Amino acid sequence: MTNYEIHGALGSPYSMKIRAAFRAKRLHHTWRLCAPMGPNSPTKHVKIPVIPVVKYPDGSWINDSTPLLLDLEKRGEGRSIVPSDPLLRFACYLIEDMADEWLVKAMFHYRWYYEEDKKIVPSWLLYDACLGLDKATIDAMGQQFAARQIGRMPKVGCTPETAPLIEASTNRMLQILEEAVLSKQHFLFGDMASMADAAIFGQLYQLKGDPTPSAMLRKNFPFVFRWLDHIDDASGFEGEWIENLTPVVIQLLKLAGDTYLPFLAANATAIDKGQATFTADLPEGFFTQDIFKYHKKCLERLRKEWSELSPEHRETLSEHLLGGTEVLDCALVQPTS
Incomplete structure (x- = not known):
């Protein structure tokens, strides 16, 4: 096999x-x-x-x-986890990318910002990676790893100044998801888990396990907390993809349009200008971090996918992406000679 x-x-x-x-x-x-x-x-x-x-x-x-x-x-390996409809496929790609590159800040923030998490989680991580070592060694190596990760926090935009913004943005996404998981449509794009579901799961699984965000999820978003177990192994779920944008997907697109795409655009602009840092003006406030070249590649990939959509599909998505549409439309502008 x-x-x-x-x-x-x-x-x-x-x-x-x-x-x-x-x-x-x-x-x-x-x-x-x-x-x-x-x-x-x-x-x-x-x-x-x-x-x-x-x-x-x-x-x-x-x-x-x-x-x-x-x-x-x-x-064509295995069952597809991407809707076949081009409009829904783009929405899936965008939400997946937002989970990978924006929601990850929630994971990084909660894990290395709060004292209880900084004390406990490093040893858990090193226990997983170094099976067979004694507790004292695991604890010591865990604290070395924690120091390195905490030292990287400003580079990825996780600072005391951005902490309220990250938590507010995460709370916004979780509120959207709490409504989603209670709807007839069990996963974001239908009765089966998609790439977007898997990406969101990857980040939120960390929040589910770490002490501070776990308590927050249990208290404020109990069905998301349980839903994550469904995504962990969605092999047994059968059904069809949705045929049109649903309220849940629309809300996630709005989040991408006013937060994630402007964040990507600010990073790309700073790179093009040779700057070391950038600041994005987001709904929850100003977000500052060091430039990150991989994020520019993410934006280029999204722009390519956007340019390949039909004008009708771009028009439909533009109703929900709002300002984010301008970020993506840059792919359609031909350079002048």
Whole structure:
């Protein structure tokens, strides 16, 4: 039987995203807990040493979650987790990307901002990565890892100044999802889990486990808290994709249009101008962080997908993306000679 190997960690949002996606696709695979560093780490097989790393049946390796899943879709591997309708497919891609690159800030913020989480979570993460070590070693290595991650917080925009903005934006998304999971349509794009569901799950799974956000989810968003278990293994869900934009998807598109796309655009503009940092004017306030080149690639991919939509589909989506439409329409502007 054809078998894929997923080398990842429970504390890695993209590892959990990939595992959930493989399960939703009903694709035969083996899940292997791994340490992201060290001479025996599977990251030695890829250019950028981050997890998850997936080994294909032909022996090749890949570790960028979105291109990986799109490659599996292109190959026709397993059940599709992307709607076939072009308009819905673009919406799925955009929400998936927003989860990967914006919602991740919630994971990073909650994990390394609050004292209880900074005390407990590092040892959990190192326990997963270094099975067999004694508690004292795990605790010591965990605190070393925590210090490194906390030191990176300003680089990814997780600072005391942006903390209220991140929590407000996360709360907005969770309110949308709490309504969604109680609707007849169980997942975002129908009766089956999509790429977007898997990406959201990857990030929120971390909040579900870490002390402070876990308590917040249990108290304020109890059905999202439980719904995450449904996405963790959605292999048994059957049904159809939605045929039109639903209120839930529309609300997520509005969030992408007023928050995520302006964030991507501000980053891209700063890179083009040779600046080291950027500030995005978002509904919850001003958000500042260092430039990130990968985010520019994300915007370029979204612009390419947008340019390939029909004018009618772009017009329909524009009603909900609002200001974000201008960010995407840059792909349609021909450069002057």
